[in-house]
Structure formats: C-alpha cells, structure tokens
Amino acid sequence: MTPSRELRVFYSTAYSPPSQPSLQRLELAARLLERRGLGRLQAPQAIGRAALHGLHSEAYLQAFFDGVEPLASSQGLPWSPALRDASLAMLGGQLEGAQHALHSGIAMNLARGFHHAVHARGSGFCALNGLALLAHAMPERRIAVLDCDEHGGNGTEEFAARLDNLYAVSVFGTRFGCYGGTRSWAFPVRVREQGFGSYLQALRQGIEIIAGSRPDLLVYQAGVDCHGDDPKNQAGLSTRELFQRDLFVFKAAGLLQLPVLFLVGGGYQRARRVAQLNLNTIVAAHTALGLSRRSAG
Numbered sequence: 001m002t003p004s005r006e007l008r009v010f011y012s013t014a015y016s017p018p019s020q021p022s023l024q025r026l027e028l029a030a031r032l033l034e035r036r037g038l039g040r041l042q043a044p045q046a047i048g049r050a051a052l053h054g055l056h057s058e059a060y061l062q063a064f065f066d067g068v069e070p071l072a073s074s075q076g077l078p079w080s081p082a083l084r085d086a087s088l089a090m091l092g093g094q095l096e097g098a099q100h101a102l103h104s105g106i107a108m109n110l111a112r113g114f115h116h117a118v119h120a121r122g123s124g125f126c127a128l129n130g131l132a133l134l135a136h137a138m139p140e141r142r143i144a145v146l147d148c149d150e151h152g153g154n155g156t157e158e159f160a161a162r163l164d165n166l167y168a169v170s171v172f173g174t175r176f177g178c179y180g181g182t183r184s185w186a187f188p189v190r191v192r193e194q195g196f197g198s199y200l201q202a203l204r205q206g207i208e209i210i211a212g213s214r215p216d217l218l219v220y221q222a223g224v225d226c227h228g229d230d231p232k233n234q235a236g237l238s239t240r241e242l243f244q245r246d247l248f249v250f251k252a253a254g255l256l257q258l259p260v261l262f263l264v265g266g267g268y269q270r271a272r273r274v275a276q277l278n279l280n281t282i283v284a285a286h287t288a289l290g291l292s293r294r295s296a297g
C-alpha cells in the first residue's frame with residue numbers, strides 16, 4: 001500500500017452551521033488548511049438513516065431524526081434540524097474518509113468523532129458515535145480507534161463490547177467513564193505530574209495493542225482539549241508535545257503500513273487557537289508521511 005501524496009480532507013460547510021458556535025472552529029481550520037495548501041477539501045454526502053440502523057437504538061434514532069425530546073437533546077446541546085444535519089454530514093464524511101484511507105493510505109475527516117455517544121443515547125456533546133460507525137458499517141474490516149482527546153472515549157468503549165471488529169484505545173487526562181473493557185484499553189496520563197515520557201509510554205503501549213489486533217484501518221482522534229491552556233484540560237500537554245504526539249502516531253502508522261483516517265476532537269480555547277492546533281496535527285501528518293502540499297487557490 002502506497003500512501004497518497006496528497007491529503008484528502010472531507011469537510012463541508014454543513015459541518016459548521018452558524019447556529020452552532022462550537023462547530024465554527026472547523027470552518028476556520030478548513031479555511032486555514034486550504035490557504036496553506038495542506039489538503040484537498042471534498043464535501044461528502046450526509047449519511048442516511050439506513051446506514052445508522054442498528055448502530056444506535058431505534059428509539060434514539062427516531063428521536064434524533066425527528067427532534068423528539070428529551071432524547072433528541074441527550075447529547076447536551078439543544079436539538080435543532082441544523083445540529084442534526086451537521087451530525088449526519090460529519091458521519092457521511094467519516095464513511096467516505098474511511099473508504100479513501102483504505103484505498104490510499106491516509107485521509108482526514110475535519111469533524112469530531114463523537115466518542116461519548118452510546119448505543120441508547122447521546123452524551124457529552126456527542127449525538128451519534130462516528131468511530132463505532134465504521135466498525136458497524138464495515139463488519140468485514142477490523143477497525144482500531146486511537147483516541148487522544150482530553151476525555152476518555154466511554155461511548156466507543158461501550159460499542160467495542162458490542163462490535164467484535166472494533167478495538168478502542170483511549171489516552172486521556174479525564175476519565176469520563178472510560179475504564180477499559182472488552183476490546184477497550186484506557187490510559188490515564190497527566191503530563192504535568194508524570195512528565196511527557198509517561199504520555200509517550202502510554203502511546204507506545206496503545207500502538208502495540210493496536211498492532212496486535214491486526215486492524216485494517218486506524219482511526220485517530222487527535223483531540224486538542226488536552227492542551228495545557230484548554231479550560232477543560234488535566235492532561236497538560238504543550239503545543240510542542242501535542243505535535244510530538246501526532247508525529248508519533250502518524251510515524252507508527254507509517255511503520256505498520258496501516259491506513260489512517262484522522263479527525264479532530266474537543267478544544268475549548270478561542271476558536272482560532274483551536275483551529276491552529278488542529279492545523280498542527282495536519283502538519284504532523286505531512287511531516288511523518290511525506291505528503292505533498294498543493295498550491296493555494
């Protein structure tokens with residue numbers, strides 16, 4: 001498998017409706033990466049209801065599609081058609097991004113993974129679990145998730161127990177109900193107290209577990225709310241350490257010849273700062289995998 005020289009980035013303005021300020025940073029990151037020629041944007045089709053059948057419970061899917069409360073807002077944000085459509089667009093990008101990564105070696109979905117959503121409901125600003133979706137949609141493929149958000153991927157952990165082709169590794173500062181379980185491994189690390197070496201050690205162990213599960217695809221959630229200036233962080237990584245984290249993951253994937261789909265996670269600093277940190281992840285992918293830039297415009 002030869003990685004594509006150019007990074008394909010799945011994104012559409014449907015991901016970041018004006019009514020959702022928390023998603024506006026995705027639009028900022030899209031414009032920044034375009035300006036710097038770091039990838040080719042591709043607008044995906046929104047996922048349809050049929051593709052979600054069985055991933056989440058029927059009662060929850062019906063509530064989320066039709067706006068039936070209280071379940072429709074169980075993720076913690078008030079439900080609206082725009083919020084639903086943004087979720088469906090991002091999950092469409094997740095499917096198309098995974099296909100692209102499987103064929104070419106690497107792709108990005110400029111979206112969130114929604115790792116807190118569980119089978120029966122949303123949680124922690126996550127409505128539909130886009131990480132578990134891939135294992136659900138491709139039962140013949142083994143999907144490994146490496147989740148490096150500030151918060152543990154409790155939702156993906158629940159799904160790993162349900163889907164025997166899903167392997168979930170979470171390295172986090174805040175546990176958020178993620179304890180490890182069936183095909184799920186949890187690594188709590190606080191860099192301020194334990195040092196960055198402990199973080200790298202957790203990553204190394206996580207990659208070993210992933211390599212041992214012989215996946216067809218690595219899904220890397222590069223959260224930036226574990227940055228030391230983020231109001232929610234306990235992990236305490238510096239900008240440079242986040243970059244080293246990303247480099248480590250992309251280099252490991254390259255060495256293992258493992259196709260990677262990567263996406264961004266939380267980030268609660270100023271939108272521009274978050275977008276810049278997301279951009280650093282893209283630069284790390286370029287650096288580690290030798291991707292080519294394209295001329296702007």
Ligand SMILES: [Zn+2]
Nearest residue numbers: 149151225266
């Ligand atoms: Zn988070």
